Amino acid sequence: MTTTNEIADKVAEEHGLTKAQGKAVVEAIIASITDAALSGNETSLPGFGKFKVKDAPEREGRNPATGAAMKIAASKKLTFTPAKALKDALNK
Secondary structure (H helix, E strand, C coil): CCCHHHHHHHHHHHHCCCHHHHHHHHHHHHHHHHHHHHCCCCEEECCCEEEEEEEECCEEEECCCCCCEEEECCEEEEEEEECHHHHHHHCC
16 A cells, blocks of 8 residues: 555655655645545546546445345545556556
8 A cells, every 4th residue: 555655755755855845745636636526526637547526326225234225325426537548557
């Protein structure tokens, strides 16, 4: 697993920044993606993929403990679709 701090350290190292500056850059990117998602907009990172909000409709489910039917409320979810270049790199 890679953490935010590990990504920030790598950004800082590769661009001659302090660790604090690297962390600020990574946090700004995450905040931008979050803000776009909260406003319902799609974020596209060419060569990496797209983040977009999708509506999940209300559905019926089952309580695993009792087996009783129950309604699962409608919600929104953030989805990620990898770019073709990323999928190709993963499947080499």
